Amino acid sequence: MSVLLELRGVTVAYGGVPVVEDVSLTLAFREVTALLGANGAGKSTLLKAIMGLTPLARGEILLHGKTLAGMPPEERARRGIAYVPEGRRIFGGMTVQENLEVGAWCDVATRRRRLEETFFLFPQLEEKSSARAWTLSGGQQQMLAIGRALMQAPALLLLDEPFLGLAPVLIRDVAHQIRAAAIGGPGILVAEQAFDAAAALAPRGYAMRLGRVTTQGTLAELRDSGMLAESLLPR
Amino acid sequence: MDALTLVQLLLNAAALGAAYALVALGFVLVINATGAVNFAHGDLVMSGGFLSVALAGALPVPGIVLLPLVAALMAILGLALSAAAYLPLRSRPPVAVFISTIAVGVMLQNSANAIFGAAPRGGPPLAGDGALSLGGLTLDRQSAAMIAAAVVLLAATQILLTHTQIGKRMRATAQDPEMARALGVRTGRMIALTFALAAALAGAAGLLLGNRYFVTPAEGGSLMLKAYIAVVIGGWGRIGGAVIGALLIALFESVVAAFLSQPIAEAVLYAVLLIVLFVRPGGILGEVEGRRA
Numbered sequence: 416m417s418v419l420l421e422l423r424g425v426t427v428a429y430g431g432v433p434v435v436e437d438v439s440l441t442l443a444f445r446e447v448t449a450l451l452g453a454n455g456a457g458k459s460t461l462l463k464a465i466m467g468l469t470p471l472a473r474g475e476i477l478l479h480g481k482t483l484a485g486m487p488p489e490e491r492a493r494r495g496i497a498y499v500p501e502g503r504r505i506f507g508g509m510t511v512q513e514n515l516e517v518g519a520w521c522d523v524a525t526r527r528r529r530l531e532e533t534f535f536l537f538p539q540l541e542e543k544s545s546a547r548a549w550t551l552s553g554g555q556q557q558m559l560a561i562g563r564a565l566m567q568a569p570a571l572l573l574l575d576e577p578f579l580g581l582a583p584v585l586i587r588d589v590a591h592q593i594r595a596a597a598i599g600g601p602g603i604l605v606a607e608q609a610f611d612a613a614a615a616l617a618p619r620g621y622a623m624r625l626g627r628v629t630t631q632g633t634l635a636e637l638r639d640s641g642m643l644a645e646s647l648l649p650r
Numbered sequence: 651m652d653a654l655t656l657v658q659l660l661l662n663a664a665a666l667g668a669a670y671a672l673v674a675l676g677f678v679l680v681i682n683a684t685g686a687v688n689f690a691h692g693d694l695v696m697s698g699g700f701l702s703v704a705l706a707g708a709l710p711v712p713g714i715v716l717l718p719l720v721a722a723l724m725a726i727l728g729l730a731l732s733a734a735a736y737l738p739l740r741s742r743p744p745v746a747v748f749i750s751t752i753a754v755g756v757m758l759q760n761s762a763n764a765i766f767g768a769a770p771r772g773g774p775p776l777a778g779d780g781a782l783s784l785g786g787l788t789l790d791r792q793s794a795a796m797i798a799a800a801v802v803l804l805a806a807t808q809i810l811l812t813h814t815q816i817g818k819r820m821r822a823t824a825q826d827p828e829m830a831r832a833l834g835v836r837t838g839r840m841i842a843l844t845f846a847l848a849a850a851l852a853g854a855a856g857l858l859l860g861n862r863y864f865v866t867p868a869e870g871g872s873l874m875l876k877a878y879i880a881v882v883i884g885g886w887g888r889i890g891g892a893v894i895g896a897l898l899i900a901l902f903e904s905v906v907a908a909f910l911s912q913p914i915a916e917a918v919l920y921a922v923l924l925i926v927l928f929v930r931p932g933g934i935l936g937e938v939e940g941r942r943a
Contacts, residue, residue, distance in 0.1 A: 466832055492834035504829045506822050516815065517822045518833035567834065 417441075418480065419425070419444045419602045420465070420571055427457075427464050434460045434471065436626040444556040447603040449613035449620030451637065458534045458614040460503055463574045465604070466498045467491045478571065493520060495570035499577060507549030511540055514548050514559055517621035533562045536592055544640035554585035558592065567595055568628040572596075578612045590615045610638065623641070655662050658790075665793035667893075667900030668800030672855040674880035674892035675872055676759035676848030680825040682886070683844040684736060686747035691877060692870030694731075694849050698724050699865030700762050700771055706774035707845050713774040713857055717799060720852040720857050728849025740838075755870060758860075762867035773860020796858045803854055806923040807847065820844055846893025854918060879919070884924050885933025894934055898922070 419441040427435040429517050440443045450458045463469040465476055467488035468639045472603050476483045483491055492498075497518070498515060499550055506514050515533055519526040523536055534541035537558045543551060557577060564572055581586040585618065607613040614634045615619060622640075673695055680688045698720055699785035705716050735750035811817035822830040823840040830837050856865065876899055884895030899919060907915040926934065 467869070468828060488828075489834050489836050490834055498832045500829065504826055506825045506829070508825055509818065509821055513818050513821075517679070517818050517830070517835065519815075520834055563833070586664065593846040 419446070419478070420604070421477040421480075422461075422465070423475045423477070425461070425464060425476060426472045427460050427469055428472040432624050435464065436476070438623075438626075438628050439474075440621055440628065440631070442602050443546055445600070445602055446571075446619070447595070447597050447605065447617045449617035449634065450604060450606040451608070451610065451613055451620050452606075453608060453624035455625075456623040458623055459575050462498065462575050462604065462606055465571075465573060466496060468498075481524075492518065492567060495567075495601075496573065497564035497567045497571070499560045499564050499575060499635070501575040501579065503556045505548045505551075505556050505559050505563070507547065510545050510624055511548055511559055513552070514541070514563050514569040515566050518563055520567065527556035528569070529566050533565055534597055537562050547593055554581050554589065557581060557585075557589055561589070561593065561596070564601075570600045572601040572603045572633055574603060576606055576608065578607070579611070583624070586612065606629045607617060654719035654826065656905075658886040659908055660839040661789060661797075663791045663900045664897065664903040665900075666859075666904060667795040667897035668797045669855045669858040669915060670802060670876055670892040670896035670900055672800055672851045672858070674877040674884070674896045675804065675889060676855075677874070677877035678756065678881045678886060678892055679844050680848045681843050681881075683820065684740075684747065686736070686744040687751070688731075688845075688848070689748055689751040689874065690731060690735070690758060690870075691751075691848065691852060692757040692874030693857070694724065694870075695728070695854035695856040695873045696762060696865060696870045697727065697758050698853025699848040699860040699869075700766055700867075702773045702857040702860050703766065703771045703855065703865060705709025706813070706906070712778060713861065714795060715797065716774060717776075717857055720853050721751060721803075724856075725846040726844040727853075729842055732845035736841065736845065737838055740841075753876075759867050759870060764856075766865075766867065768867060770864035770866045771860075773857060773863055776858070777859045781889055799854070804889060805849065805892065810847070811889075815838075816843070820847075834878075851930060872886060879923055881933070883923060885935035890933050891933050891935040905910060 418441050422438055422440045425438045426434060428431055438461060450461065452458050464471055467483065467486060478494060478496065490588070506517065506540055512530070515530060516526060518553060519529055521529070539555050540562055543555065548556065551559060561577065574593070577589060581589060590612070605613065605616055617634065619633050620637055621628045622637055623629065630637060666773070677688065677691045697786065701723060702713060702720050705719065709716065731754055735754045736747055737887065739750055775792055776799060777791050779791065782789045782791055782794060799943040811821060819835045820829065820840045821845060822833070822835040823835055823837045827837045869872055880895030881892055882895070882901055883898055884891030901914045906918060
């Protein structure tokens with residue numbers, strides 16, 4: 416199993432207080448792994464640290480075995496990391512197609528092909544391709560944020576609570592689309608609070624509580640370990 | 651007043667408004683990209699005016715030929731402005747940029763004063779003097795050329811921003827710089843390019859205005875105020891908004907001033923500004939981004 420992403424003793428602190436503490440994990444090529452934990456467990460902060468949006472206090476992050484230390488987010492993105500943040504953060508004043516094209520670092524022909532692939536995966540976006548992004552529904556905006564990340568043809572996709580605020584019927588759709596995107600595609604690290612939602616995407620995962628990884632294994636193991644119940648306890 | 655005079659007045663207003671639209675567009679592009687006001691923007695228009703005066707003295711060609719040269723040189727000045735007065739202060743509060751751009755504006759003013767003197771100078775005409783005859787109607791060449799040049803520049807800017815990858819990335823940087831970085835966009839470069847584009851448009855406006863309205867070192871302040879009013883009236887973040895606002899200002903300055911008087915036209919313009927702010931705080935066209943219920 417070759418390693419795509421490796422975290423070694425990663426600690427992130429805000430104002431001297433550690434939010435993520437001594438986290439080590441590995442993700443193989445094309446592997447889908449869940450980060451499970453309650454609100455405030457440090458999942459979002461960990462994803463931001465991998466993207467380079469928040470600095471590390473200690474530890475190291477490696478992509479393809481090379482350290483990302485000191486590398487700004489825009490260079491990490493160009494080396495194959497894509498990020499779907501909590502709250503989606505689509506460019507509301509731009510059209511759907513323009514949103515998709517911002518992160519396509521490739522020639523025109525490749526960009527067209529990726530756009531076709533993205534529209535194939537998300538037909539709802541093709542219907543709305545020239546609409547301003549802010550006019551989309553919540554579910555469509557989530558699809559746009561995921562599609563925008565996939566347009567980078569990433570090696571690693573970071574998803575922060577992709578189902579937050581979506582209706583159950585949409586959760587099923589989006590989960591299906593993420594699984595489809597994962598086939599032959601990027602390794603995915605998905606932060607999730609809800610066990611069922613995580614189980615719909617990832618065979619394995621890490622449980623986080625108060626900034627630390629408490630346990631790891633298959634989702635069934637996590638569910639049976641009892642550590643998970645503790646991890647998912649609210650703050 | 652006969653119909654022909656009115657048509658000529660409207661044409662003058664359209665020409666003036668077209669130049670103001672270039673000023674306003676550059677102004678709002680920088681505000682959207684940086685969240686800070688570039689107080690040197692009016693002085694960039696003035697610099698473009700003096701640049702065209704100097705170039706016209708050295709090269710005996712019509713202004714329209716000088717236009718690309720002036721725009722290119724002004725774009726370089728815009729890059730220098732962003733490198734000196736914006737990028738080092740990016741992480742500081744906006745007020746730091748207010749002060750640094752005011753400082754650059756003062757330097758530009760004093761440089762112009764030292765080189766050209768305080769007296770008004772006339773810029774080159776765009777395509778010669780005289781009138782074009784169109785059916786029974788005569789249009790003066792300068793107004794027609796000003797409108798044509800501004801329309802081409804506005805269209806080119808629109809195409810750049812919406813149909814090129816670099817334009818999309820400039821807009822993404824303006825809307826959410828952190829997210830743009832996470833998508834691989836080098837936001838510092840996009841902001842520098844925005845300054846370059848704004849300065850090029852301002853310089854072009856300086857050339858367009860220089861022949862009929864003259865260039866003086868101290869004119870920057872009033873031009874920036876007009877850009878600001880145009881953007882407030884028209885609405886933030888839209889090319890169309892800046893154009894409508896600029897045309898409205900020019901209409902007041904030429905047509906209303908001709909019927910009433912300059913001070914009254916100005917008073918009415920500010921009254922309109924207040925009414926727009928009161929009735930439609932987002933401007934006539936409103937802001938691009940709305941909110942879903």
